[in-house]
Amino acid sequence: MNALAQRLRLGAPAALVPLGAVAVAALVGALVMLAAGVDPLRGYEAMFRGALSVSNIDFAVAGFTAILAMSLAFAIPARMGEYNLGGDGQLVAGGIAAAAVALSVPGPAALLLPLCVVAGALAGGALASVSAPLSTRAGVPVIISTLLLSTPMVALASYLVRFPLAEEGSPVPQTPRLPDAAHLPAFPGMSYTNVGLVLVLLVLLVTVYVDARTPVGYEIRVAGANRGFAAYGGLSVPRLTLGTLASAGAVAGLAGAVIVMSQPFRFIDDALTAPGYTFAGVAAALLAGGRPALLPLTAALFTILSVGAAGMERDVDVPRQLGQVLQAVVILVLALRVLAARWMAARARRAAGGRA
C-alpha cells in the first residue's frame, strides 16, 4: 500500500508529461479549427472516423504497422542514447530490396515471402550499420550520419525505380506488380491489413523482452546512462552501437518490405516516404519516453493523427496537414520540457558556481 503510494507519487510527474503534451496539441488543434470556422468537436470526430470507422480501419491498421515499426527503429538505439533519424532511407532500402528480390527470384510463396522480408530487413540493417563505425571510429554522431545517409538512399531507390526496375510504359515511376507469391497474406475480409502487422508486433515483443530480461538489454541501458561506467564494466560500446543500429535499420527495412508486399504490391516512388511514417515513428517513440511497452499506444495515437487527417479534410474541409502540425506540437512540447529542464539545471549549476 505504502509502496504503491510511493510509486504513484514518483511515477506521476513522468507519466503526466506525455499526457500534457497530447493535451496541448489537442488544444492547439482546436484553436486552429476554430480559427478556420470549424467546430473542433466535429473536426476531431471526423479525424477519429477517418481512422477508425469500419471502412477506414483496414487502411489505418496498415499505417499503424508502419508507424509502430518506425517507432521501434528510433526507440531501439535511443535506449543507449543514439538517435536514428535515417528511418526514411532504411525504410526505402528495405522496400526496394524486397521488390527487387520478388521481381527477380521465381519461386513459391513459402520461399519468396520469407526471402523478401529478410532481404528488406538486411538492406535496412546494412544501411543503418554504416553509422556505427562512423560514430565509434570516426566520431561522427549517429544522429547526423543516419540523417545524411538517408537522402542518397532515397535518391538511389528513386533511380532504380525509374530505370532498372521500372515498369515499362507506366506514367509513374514504379516497379511492376510483384508476383502473387510475394503478396503478404491479408487478414480475412481485409485488403491492407496483413501478416505484416503480426511480424511487427513480434518484433515489438522481442524488443520489450530483450530490453527488460536479457544481459544485452541491460548493457544497452548502462551504455545509455553513462559511457564511462559501461567501459569500466567491460562493455563494448562499439558492438552495442552496431547491434542497436543494425536492429533498428532491420525493423525499418522490414516495414519497407511489408509496404511493398501489401496493396498495391509494388514499389512506387515516394509512396514510402510521403506519408511521413518516419517522423510519426520518432514522435511516437519520444512520447513513449524510453518505455518500449508503451509504443503501441503512442503509435496508435499518431496513426489516428496522420491517417485520420485525410478523413478530416474530406468531411469538414480542414487541410490534412493539420495532422502533421499536431504531431509537431507534441514533439515541440516534449522538447521544450527537456530544454526547460536542461535550462533550469544549467542555471542551478551556474548559480552554484558563480557570483551573481
Added chain:
Amino acid sequence: MTGSTASGTAHGSAAGAPPAAELRGITKRFGPVLAVDGVDLVLERGTVHAVVGENGAGKSTLMSVLYGLHRPDAGQVLRDGREVRLSSPLDAIAAGLGMVHQNFRLFGSLTVAENVVYRAEPRRFGVLDRRAAERRVEELSARIGLDVDPTARVDTLPLGVRQRVEILKALHRQAEVLILDEPTAVLTPGEVDSLFVVVRRMAEQGTTVALVTHKVREVLEATDRVTVLRDGVVTARLTTAETTAGEVVEAMIGRGLVPAVNPRGAVSGEPVLEVSGVRMPAAPGASRVQDVSLRVSPGEVVGIAGVSGNGQRELVETVVGLRTPEAGTVRLHGRDLGGLGVRERRGLGIAYVPEDRPGVGTAAALSVADNLALGHHRSPPIGRRGRLSPRAARTQAAELVRRLGVKTAGVAVPLSSLSGGNAQKVVLARELHHEAALLVVEQPTQGVDVGAGEEIHRLLLEYRARGGAVLLVSYEISELRALADRVLVMLDGEVAAELDAADATDEVLGAAMVHSAGATGGGER
C-alpha cells in the same frame, strides 16, 4: 555556545553580536526520506565549524539548504541575524555564501583559470582578461600550496587536482561564509595541511567556515566547534578544544573505534599480478609512466602512495585494461594480458574500485540494483543462458546493500538519491562480490564515515586473508599503513621508493611523495 573559543581566533564573536550564519529548525524531506529533521546550527563569525556524522546523516542536505540549493520544508536561514530567503544559490552568493561541493561542479571543457574566475572574471576592455585570470590562479595556488596549472583543461585533470580547482574557486570569490563539503576526500595529507593553514588564516581574518569531513584528525586540527548529526538530528555540539578524538567518534557513530588489525605476513605462492617495465608518455589528460614494475602475491596488499597526478591512475588503468601502455607487460597468474580488453581481464579475475565514482564507478540515473549488477549480469544468479532475471538482480542487490550497510530507500531508487558515502559503498559492494583473484582499489574509503571506513578496512583485510591479492591506491598514509604489506611511492610516473609497510611512517612517506617538489603535479600538462 557562548564565549570565544579556546583556539583563540582573533575575531571570535563578541557577546551580543549575531552569528555570521544560523540555521533554525531546518527540516527537509525527499519523498518518504526525512533527511534533516529540525536542525539548529549556529556558525559564529570567524570560526571554523565542523559538521560531522555518518553517511546519510544529512550533512550535505543541510549545507545545500544553507547554500540555497534545497528549499527546506520548515525552518529559517539567518545571515548576520537577519532572515534570508534563498531560492537559489544566486541568492546565497549575493548573501556572501560560498560552497565547495562534494561532487564537483566544474566545466570540463574550460581551463582551470576560466573555471576559477567564472562569474567573477577580471575584465579588460569588457572581455575576460585571460592573463589576469591565470595570474590570479597562480597567486592563489602559491598562497595555499596547491599546485595547479591554470591553463590546463579541467576534464584532462585527475580528481585530486579538480578538487584543488574547486577550492581555489571558492577562495577566489572571498565568500564571508564558506561551506566546504568533504573538500579533502581526494587530497594527500600534505595538501590537506596546507588547505587548513589557509582556512585558519581566513578565519582569523573574519571568514566563517563550515567544514564537512569524516576525518577526525581534521576536526581536531582545523576547527573550533563541532556539530554532530545522526539520522537528520543533532546529537552533539562540542567545542573542539575541550574534546577528544574518542568523544568525536563516539558522538558520530555511537560507539568507539576498533581499528582493523593488520596481521601481516601471510603472503604465499606465485604472484597474482606482475607488472614489468610499463611505460607510456604523457598525453593530454594523462601523466607519464616510467618503467614501472611491481608484483602482488596472494594474501598481499601492495599500496601505492603519491600525490594525485603522478601516474597512479594511468598505471591502474593499464592493469585493468582501460589503457594500453607503450611498452611493458601486465601478467595475471603468469598469463600475459596484452591485447585483452576490460571484459576479458575481469573474466580472468580482476575487480576494480575506481577513484572517479560519479564518472566511472556508477551511473547516477540507473537504480541501485542496476548499479550493483554490472559485471554480475552475465553469470548466475542474475544472468542465465542469455537471460537476465530482474528479480535475482534485486534480491542480490538487497543482500549486498544489507551486508555493507548502505543507507537507501530501496534498491529500485536511482543511485543519485544516495549520499556520497553510500554510493561509495555500492561500488565497493559490487566489486568485493566478484571475489576476484586481484582487487584493484583506488581510495576505497573516500567519503565514507569512520565507522564504515573501519568496516571497509576489515572487509579488505578479510579479502586478503582469503588469499586475495590487493593493489591499493590511496592518498591517506594511515590507510596505507592499516592495510598494506608494502608501499610503493609514485612520483612523476616512477616508483620513487618502495617500503615495507612497517617502515612507512608519515614522515618517510610524506617526504618520498614530494621528494623533488618541482615535479609534483607535473603530470597534468
